[in-house]
Amino acid sequence: MKKQHNLLCIAPMMEWTDRHCRMLHRTLSARALLYTEMLTTGAILHGDRARLLAYDPAEHPVALQLGGSEPADLAAAARIGEAEGYDEINLNVGCPSDRVQSGRFGACLMREPELVAECMAAIGGAVKVPATVKCRIGVDDQDPEESLFALVDLCAKAGVTTFVVHARKAWLQGLSPKENRDIPPLDYPLVYRLKRERPDLTIVINGGVGSLDEAEAHLAQVDGVMLGRAAYHTPDLLGDVDARIFGEARRMTAVAAVEAYKPYIARELAAGTHLAAMTRHMLGLFHGVPGARAWRRILTVEGVKAGAGLEVIDRALAAISGLQEQRLARGLEAGEAA
Template identity: 60%
Template sequence: MITTAIPAQQLRLSVAPMMDWTDSHCRVFHRLLSPNARLYSEMVHANAVIHGDRARLLAMDPIEHPVALQLGGSEPELLAQAARIGAEAGFDEINLNCGCPSDRVQAGRFGACLMREPALVAQSVAAMIAACDVPVTVKCRLGVDDDHEYARFRAFVDAIADAGCRMFVVHARNAWLKGLSPKENREVPPLRYDWAYRLKAERPDLQIVVNGGIAGAEEATSHLAHADGAMLGRAAYHDPYLLHRLDVAWFGGELRSRAELLRALRPYVESQLERGVFLKHITRHLLGLFGGERGGRAFRQILSEGAHRPGADWSLVERAIDVTESFSTPHAASAA
């Protein structure tokens, strides 16, 4: 069985799954910035999906589509059950994590260490495809530790492709499972985008999205000449306006101001406040919107200091916008 293909346009721009960051509040904000980006949940372990608080773990607003659920795990039956639950919850794609290098992941025999077990990943992917009717995809590294043979990386992909997977997100660096923290694993191992490019050239029927170290619009655009898409991680989170600029450049539309985009979030924020959500859980994702702009520091400060206080509501966000906009408004000259 072969999983359903994802429309090519939906792969051009995507936002990486990021633990503690890409929750539903973050994804709603990113969707307002980029109507065309493909969004991903934080990684959720299959066991948590099956036995945990699904209302929280699988929280999703209809505006988020297309949105993928990323699963962690290494037991085919459990992954299949979790994939079915995720698809029934409305996710448009189920993505298997084969790239996370944290100690917790290694102890649980999933994430990046699965790159040493292609047969198990293939078995898991086949079970997931059989269990749900949405595309099943894989996010992986180039290898782990001292794996420096392209042929080994391609063999891993081929094994998973033979199980029916058609789309791979390639974080184009190795995962070092010993001696580096997860943060260092995102920065220290050298990037080798050429491996992802070569994979696409040699396996043109597969959909290949490049991830890892993409820091700006020009760099993101350059990957489109060699792969099906570019997936941004921390750059999109810390400079979310980058998503809007890329969406306009790649898909068309009118460039909107940061303030206009943020004010479009007001109905969502107020609906969440009515449900008892604290403002701070939403505004933590907004802090980078005015990064690099005059007044950006004041914007962050107002939200950081005020959002946790009891009764904090949209008026705080409006005050932060007003203060920020005041920096770009010429002060009236003294008449005297």
């Protein structure tokens, strides 16, 4: 049986899935599992912990993703994350950026599966919430059939039961992180095979999933799907997640999501957060809808002004509804003329 909370996840995305973004996504889906941006053990142990780990209780279920390769530090950071109330602790073994490599974490750890297993044993021994891994199928010249299965098997022996697999290799030399999201070919069949041959493990597939139609197709083969850029750039698709993926009656329109998000925005504005920190995650909400350009323009231009508040969002919504009304009126006029 598939674990319900793993059916649909929103990927951890640096500089995108902050607490404001996660709250917007939560208004659209009550069931999707949310992930923080990757946080390094050093930041959690020595940085502004209150700011870095802050989240709204409404975000649950929400997972904390860690970056690091020192078992003791990961265990300490995991304990802090669990104490803060996170529902899962996830280790990043997939990010290909130079900065991450220089810190000896992320995708370069695919070359050190024994170390990853040691890290996961430390995390699992430190917390009672699930300890999970997000990995690639391999890096550089590795044979994915060997690298992926080796990592999974060693981590499984260390007690890990859930793996999120980005179905691409990462090229650590010669490709930028942006290019690493598109150029290495996806190998979904290898991830499907991993599930077939390791049926007792929970396997969540990630990489290039652009729609709920695609997500549903993957769910015939694996236990869960993680959406990344599609969820961020066209977040309105999340409004159908609870109905289509989790089988619930709840559907959320983009307009309803904005209205549901506004009380959170009001609280954050009162606490001193700038409007643009929240509206930047909303720009794609009306993708493909008449008035979407006006929506983006108003939020982008007016949202950054000093003192900008909820009235900016109301004006942007009015631009959407106004253009739709104009189109409807033109349609009626055309019908009468015919």
